[in-house]
Amino acid sequence: MTHSPMAAVWEGLGGDPALLSRVSTVVREGALEARLPVRELARACVGACALAAAELGARRAGLAGVPEVRVDDGAVATAFVSERQLLIDGRAPVNFAPVSRFWRTADGWVRTHANYPHHRARLLGALGLADDATVEDVAGLLAERSALEVEETVYGAGGLAVALRTAKEWAAHEQAIAVAERPLIERERMDSARARVLAPLDGGPLLPAAGVRVLDLTRVIAGPVATRTLALLGADVLRVDAPQLPEDPDAHADTGFGKRSTTLDLATDRSTFEELLAAADVVVTGYRPGALDRFGLSPAALAERRPGLIVAQLSAWGAYGPWRERRGFDSVVQVATGIAATEGSPERPGALPAQALDHGTGYLLAAAVLRALTEQSEHGYGRFVRMALARTAAWLTDGIERGAAGDVMYDRPDSWLAGTDSGIGHLRYALPPVSFTGGPADWARPPGPWGTDTARWA
Template sequence: MTDHPLPAGTVGPAGPGGGEPADRPTADAWAALGGPADLLSRVSFHGPDGVLPSRLPVRRLARATVAVCSLAAAELAALRSGGPVPAVRVDQGAVATAFVSERHLTVDGRTPVSFAPHSGFWRTADGWVRTHANYPHHRTRLLSALGLAADAGPDRLAEVLAGLPAEQVQERAYAAGALAVAVAPVSETVHPLVEHREVAAPGAVAGVAVGTTGSVGTAGTAGTDGAASARPLGAAPVDRPAAGLRVLDLTRVIAGPVATRTLALLGADVLRIDSPRLPEAEDAHADTGFGKRSARLDLAEPADRAVFEDLLATADVVVSAYRPGALDAHGLAPDTLFARRPDLIVVQLCAWGWTGPWAGRRGFDSLVQAGVGIAAHEAADDGHPGVLPAQALDHGTGYLIAAAVLRALSDRHTGRPGGRHLRLSLAGTASWLLHGIEREVPSEVPSETPGEAPSEPYDPSGWLAETDSAYGKLRHALPPIGYEGAPADWSRPPGRWGTDAPVWL
């Protein structure tokens, strides 16, 4: 495994006149993804500066992740269409609106509830703890771990937590499969933003010609061991650079679904597969299910497993967001996948990073914010822990995942055939936010810097739309991907979760 931490001293993209660097976080993220540095001159920003206000540089993180995803899409669009790389112009208002898409969502005028009553910050005997109990099974496990009845309310939970040390609550919850994390000071641990390695495909063609046909990957022949190489995808229009790509989506909640929602926007055939044994919040799927299809398969049942194997046989990308090792028993460990399909692009997402004692623990954005010190950093004057203005670890990592997939396709196109193993974590994005992005002093932020237009007032309504769906009329955030010729909206609204046929289109 080759680690790619944020490079020090990377020069950011130049402004329209090719002068001083306009945005170092974008350059750093692009370098971590292995992107060609000369393409950074294509990137500029506009729109309101006063978005996603925070003591931490959340705005800069958010726009950088969308910028590299937009640039990766533009790069691939050029390769598959035979034209020049389109200019990338990222609207900060669109970014800010998309980063809180779950808050803007309404379903027939109803606003979904983001956090359940048993989720949140709670005082303990020696500090604070953050719980996550949005799913019924997580709430049941949390209450059981604390010796409470399954119907105990938030007041009773608060009473019990107030008499226990935060770390004891954390460890009791972990042992019970529940979710609670002690609010910690800022961590000095630095996680890489992206980790990736290339997987050599047996018998792979050493190079691929770049031309108007735009085929991505190798020539589609069999390797020396009979394993098929990557499917040629052919030419594609600029607004659908991922057209023909088959993405097996094994993700839940926000980060992974944001990534695959973005790939679907860009033309990929994305099929999400869930276990019928795990519940899902329909409102969450109404937000992140745009452009995708969704089916349920029980991999422990022979008939469902056979269907899944047929899907896997012709998939181009597998994106998983279960905790490390959770899918290994089903034969879905990366090395097992590559032994069968050395051409695959395999992306893994976890909460706490890929090494260390917490690597195998469950986690969500809110818990990682608490565990790495963001909640303490954002605390109020009275000591109550704070939060970022968006679930920025989730959304930012989602756009990084999509960018990593698009970049892998471009790399294969330009002569580096074979599979790719990409690993990202919420902790890696948090580490970047805490340690890798220079903070801005609000009074010193200029109204105009190279590559940016003057600041404008922020009103999210310009980046919201209404769409009829199986759930009813949805008000939703529009996609923030910004390059010349980029799609303005998804081709289809979300269908009902788990009700699509498990087949490729």
């Protein structure tokens, strides 16, 4: 097991390798099939997260041993496409807008991301097109331009467009070189303050993060998956968004389980945020590096105002290299890093069977927070953890060996789907894949309407 992907992740989290014996796996053939070892990545990320949860739960409950962890490829594969499994009153969400797609250019391919209105406006503006431009208008224009020219023009206007690169081309890129120099999971000690002592756990289910207050400053899939997982494990998660940047309601319905959601304008209502921060145990940020610094939300600034805090930071390209300030999402990271060319070809790009960089990094981020809480219970101190989708992509393409075929098949997700009524309608949703003996099987609450909760701790 020492060379398995899960063992590599657990080592990166600073975990005791002896605990890996507590993990068992149900291997299912057909789960997350791809040319790259996506199933192995997904299994490792979820398994490490579940083991970190079981470890923390055992410590807080005073158990003699760490509960057994069971990783089922069926549950993992279903959860990794949770946004596709979601139904809201029987309606399937639209996961990509019409202009979020691959486009042929004069010399190759480019992929755009314009699911949010402000990203769509920037994309069309950069291309010199009107707001009512059609897919045909965009296709005709891009067919006459080079992929790299489109990439630079759109990014220069604050939009998202990435040229298709092969793995070899990406490996020679300055950003890829900067990413490769960093560990998959960056972990640092921030200060010498004693963290708040969490109360011992009693009763069931075993909720390792019970009583932990998490400020969720994330958007789209990876960060919200991390905080959705912490909410499953008992944390009081309060998502905070700017009122002028509404979230897509379907995305919120998928990743809002277990959480509360509020809006705050940090430019005009800092006092409320500071009150929340003063009592927080964890802050998770998912904006591009530097985007929140003007509000005093850099890791160093947060730790100075709230000693003993755990800060978890997530970005697309990493907080280093020439692309450190660029926006990004799973789909465009796949295109830049050679994944799209590998899953298809340079002549006809493809995609992973799931937004696996997002989901995988989300579970890794939750695992890192859980391990930081365990380390705090032993030694105290504030902690900082950081991950990037591009670094997870490098791990997928270069660092994971494909495992053995399964004895059972994954053909239908029904066993890992559930339904519930909520304030936003009846939801069919994917059950959480994080599973350990005595732990929770589902979230304590469904998502409510976005931004309607009071900005205070429960």
